[in-house]
Amino acid sequence: MSPRGRRPGAPDTRAAILAAARERFAEGGLAGTSVRSVAAAAGVDPALVHHYFGTKDDLFLAALELRVDPREAVRPVVEAGLEGAGERLVRLLLDVWDDEETRLPLLAVLRGIGEPNGQRLLRDGVLRMVLGPLVGGLGVDQPERRAVLLATQLVGVVVLRYLLQAEPLASAGREQVVATYAPVVQRFLADPLP
Amino acid sequence: MSPRGRRPGAPDTRAAILAAARERFAEGGLAGTSVRSVAAAAGVDPALVHHYFGTKDDLFLAALELRVDPREAVRPVVEAGLEGAGERLVRLLLDVWDDEETRLPLLAVLRGIGEPNGQRLLRDGVLRMVLGPLVGGLGVDQPERRAVLLATQLVGVVVLRYLLQAEPLASAGREQVVATYAPVVQRFLADPLP
Numbered sequence: 001m002s003p004r005g006r007r008p009g010a011p012d013t014r015a016a017i018l019a020a021a022r023e024r025f026a027e028g029g030l031a032g033t034s035v036r037s038v039a040a041a042a043g044v045d046p047a048l049v050h051h052y053f054g055t056k057d058d059l060f061l062a063a064l065e066l067r068v069d070p071r072e073a074v075r076p077v078v079e080a081g082l083e084g085a086g087e088r089l090v091r092l093l094l095d096v097w098d099d100e101e102t103r104l105p106l107l108a109v110l111r112g113i114g115e116p117n118g119q120r121l122l123r124d125g126v127l128r129m130v131l132g133p134l135v136g137g138l139g140v141d142q143p144e145r146r147a148v149l150l151a152t153q154l155v156g157v158v159v160l161r162y163l164l165q166a167e168p169l170a171s172a173g174r175e176q177v178v179a180t181y182a183p184v185v186q187r188f189l190a191d192p193l194p
Numbered sequence: 195m196s197p198r199g200r201r202p203g204a205p206d207t208r209a210a211i212l213a214a215a216r217e218r219f220a221e222g223g224l225a226g227t228s229v230r231s232v233a234a235a236a237g238v239d240p241a242l243v244h245h246y247f248g249t250k251d252d253l254f255l256a257a258l259e260l261r262v263d264p265r266e267a268v269r270p271v272v273e274a275g276l277e278g279a280g281e282r283l284v285r286l287l288l289d290v291w292d293d294e295e296t297r298l299p300l301l302a303v304l305r306g307i308g309e310p311n312g313q314r315l316l317r318d319g320v321l322r323m324v325l326g327p328l329v330g331g332l333g334v335d336q337p338e339r340r341a342v343l344l345a346t347q348l349v350g351v352v353v354l355r356y357l358l359q360a361e362p363l364a365s366a367g368r369e370q371v372v373a374t375y376a377p378v379v380q381r382f383l384a385d386p387l388p
Contacts, residue, residue, distance in 0.1 A: 110308075111308040111309070112308060113307055113308055113353070113357065113358075114304075114305040114306060114307055114308035114309070114312070115305070115308070118308070119357060119358050122358065123358040123359075123360055127360060144361070144362060145362050145363075148354055148360050148361070148362065148363040149363070149374065151350070151354050151360065152347065152350035152351045152353070152354045152355075152363070152375075153346065153347055153350055153378070154350070155350045155353055155354065156345070156346035156347055156348070156349045156350025156351075156353070157346045157350075159307070159346070159349055159350070159353065160342055160345050160346045160349065161346075163307065163313060164307075164313050164316065164317040166317055166321060166342050166345065167338070167342070168338060168339050168342065169339075169342040169343070169346070176388060179388035180343065180387065180388055181346075183381075184347075184378050184381070187377075187378070193374065194370060194373035194374055
């Protein structure tokens with residue numbers, strides 16, 4: 001009901017910060033982007049960015065506009081320990097991707113895979129927000145390498161089942177998908193690596 | 195050196211057929227596109243399309259402008275039999291993708307993954323031109339299902355190693371990649387499926 005014009009704390013300030021964050025993270029990646037540079041691009045004080053969005057990682061996730069915080073989603077997978085973690089991770093993937101409400105924002109990120117900015121967002125999202133915390137929490141050896149190996153199988157499942165909708169995987173039942181992929185995922189998580 | 199204007203058999207007739215083929219296959223997929231419809235779109239006789247490009251599958255591959263014919267490339271993998279086929283397939287993938295000359299046209303197809311037309315080309319290319327002939331040639335049970343399972347792992351490797359260039363996989367040595375993925379690929383090829 002207020003007249004036009006920007007107020008600190010108003011929705012358009014938040015939106016301006018998010019738009020600047022999306023652009024900066026897409027161009028520079030998570031590692032190459034500072035909260036300060038996002039604040040400068042949005043024309044606000046860095047403290048305001050922290051006030052609204054928390055840490056740089058929080059801001060990154062907010063910019064992706066997901067419906068789930070992957071760092072929280074993987075917590076139960078980690079807390080139950082390494083045994084059976086592969087199966088729990090595949091179940092989590094299906095929970096998130098079989099539900100349209102959480103799938104659609106993720107598909108939007110995945111569709112950016114064809115161009116460099118989208119590739120950086122996807123890579124940082126998958127590796128730093130989902131699989132990095134997962135392998136870190138489980139305390140396995142060679143965590144960076146395991147995270148990427150897991151990503152090859154899980155991104156492949158997502159691409160074929162949800163993006164390309166290749167049959168018979170696209171309409172395969174949940175338990176069949178779990179039984180098929182849990183052993184591969186568990187191997188990449190826990191077995192000695194060559 | 196001829197004056198402008200189209201001649202039958204001239205390079206621009208071939209180019210017109212290829213352009214029409216790319217558009218039709220991207221919109222209708224391999225199964226939903228006929229040589230006749232491509233010929234009509236290019237304004238030529240279907241016999242001329244067959245004369246220049248052979249079968250519909252040949253035309254599809256020509257339209258993708260790859261440097262390798264995947265049906266020929268997988269032949270040695272098939273002919274040596276099921277035992278060790280997983281390792282040979284991973285080696286073939288690395289041969290083709292580590293070589294810039296063959297990688298660049300494939301990357302161009304892969305980059306189309308973000309939009310529906312590109313998704314159809316990619317799906318048909320991977321499943322009908324590479325993995326379909328492979329599982330068919332090996333004579334395994336549930337060939338369609340195995341082809342898609344193989345695709346999840348192989349497409350995942352390609353996306354992470356070559357498109358997202360995620361480390362440490364992007365610069366991992368060939369033998370390490372083979373040792374890591376050959377068992378998973380062999381399992382999807384040959385083990386009983388759940």
